[in-house]
Amino acid sequence: MSPATLSLPIIDLSSPDRFSTAKLIRQACVEYGFFYLVNHGVEKELLQKVFDESRKFFLLPLEEKMKYSRKEHRGYTPLYAEKLDATPGNTKGDSKESFYIGPLADHASINLNQWPLEGVLKNWKPTMESLYGKLLVAGRELLSLMALSLNLDEDFFEKIGALCKPAAFLRLLHYPGEVVPSEEIYGASAHSDYGMVTLLVTDGVEGLQICKEKFKQPQVWEDVPHIEGAFIVNLGDMTERWTNCLYRSTLHRVMPTGKERYSVAFFLDPNPDCVVECLESCCSESSPAKFPPIRSGDYLQERFRLTYGS
Numbered sequence: 687m688s689p690a691t692l693s694l695p696i697i698d699l700s701s702p703d704r705f706s707t708a709k710l711i712r713q714a715c716v717e718y719g720f721f722y723l724v725n726h727g728v729e730k731e732l733l734q735k736v737f738d739e740s741r742k743f744f745l746l747p748l749e750e751k752m753k754y755s756r757k758e759h760r761g762y763t764p765l766y767a768e769k770l771d772a773t774p775g776n777t778k779g780d781s782k783e784s785f786y787i788g789p790l791a792d793h794a795s796i797n798l799n800q801w802p803l804e805g806v807l808k809n810w811k812p813t814m815e816s817l818y819g820k821l822l823v824a825g826r827e828l829l830s831l832m833a834l835s836l837n838l839d840e841d842f843f844e845k846i847g848a849l850c851k852p853a854a855f856l857r858l859l860h861y862p863g864e865v866v867p868s869e870e871i872y873g874a875s876a877h878s879d880y881g882m883v884t885l886l887v888t889d890g891v892e893g894l895q896i897c898k899e900k901f902k903q904p905q906v907w908e909d910v911p912h913i914e915g916a917f918i919v920n921l922g923d924m925t926e927r928w929t930n931c932l933y934r935s936t937l938h939r940v941m942p943t944g945k946e947r948y949s950v951a952f953f954l955d956p957n958p959d960c961v962v963e964c965l966e967s968c969c970s971e972s973s974p975a976k977f978p979p980i981r982s983g984d985y986l987q988e989r990f991r992l993t994y995g996s
């Protein structure tokens with residue numbers, strides 16, 4: 687039986703009615719942990735340029751790409767390097783390659799970033815910097831609406847320090863699309879994201895699926911179709927911890943389809959020193975906190991260790 691296709695809610699980031707938008711966000715986060723975001727302020731010309739530059743990098747010979755291999759969670763990860771589903775049965779890595787860009791601007795760690803072939807791929811760095819900056823603006827706006835959706839002040843995430851030099855990572859992804867018969871290799875195996883919120887840009891090639899009930903067996907997977915110009919937003923595990931599972935950090939994966947696919951993910955995660963603990967409004971005597979408080983940096987480091995072995 688082929689999977690059902692979902693009609694996820696569509697959230698308009700530019701709507702002047704912030705309270706109605708917050709209400710829609712709440713519904714989407716409780717029901718799916720996924721939604722589309724439109725009128726997000728990132729022009730389609732810039733997104734096209736990003737895909738063009740991304741393609742140029744991934745077309746380079748492996749030997750060249752490996753010169754920028756992932757260090758300090760920045761740079762290139764080759765095919766099969768990543769095992770998103772760390773459960774014991776999953777022995778193979780994912781069939782994708784990627785490139786991570788870490789915090790920019792006034793961040794002390796800016797120099798840890800790697801910029802490929804600056805003399806040759808001249809537009810690469812300015813294009814990625816421009817996208818990073820615009821996604822950060824959109825992400826901050828979205829988080830202020832998410833705070834409102836939880837009946838918090840709109841600057842809640844600013845006030846607790848989550849958005850002061852956030853650990854925001856831009857990740858270019860390339861799925862080559864080769865299907866190895868008889869082997870169970872995913873583009874991206876089943877996982878939930880680790881942080882606060884992820885903004886995803888896809889190129890129109892199908893493959894993304896979600897499983898709403900992650901603890902139910904057998905798992906039911908549904909296709910998430912591409913909507914031209916819309917970002918796909920999903921919540922990460924830290925948001926689930928903050929909200930005591932009121933908001934879902936939903937399991938998702940990318941199926942192999944035999945088609946080449948590009949995407950760009952922006953993981954907007956809290957400042958490493960921010961402590962993620964159950965919001966007061968999300969726990970009570972009858973529904974106590976399910977997770978202990980944790981420093982965001984410690985939590986992320988452990989999740990990366992499980993995914994990459996480092």
Ligand SMILES: O=C(O)CCC(=O)C(=O)O
Nearest residue numbers: 859874879894940949951
């Ligand atoms: O490429 C996609 O559509 C999804 C990527 C993803 O889920 C991830 O990198 O966490």
Ligand SMILES: [Fe+2]
Nearest residue numbers: 877878879938
């Ligand atoms: Fe993901």
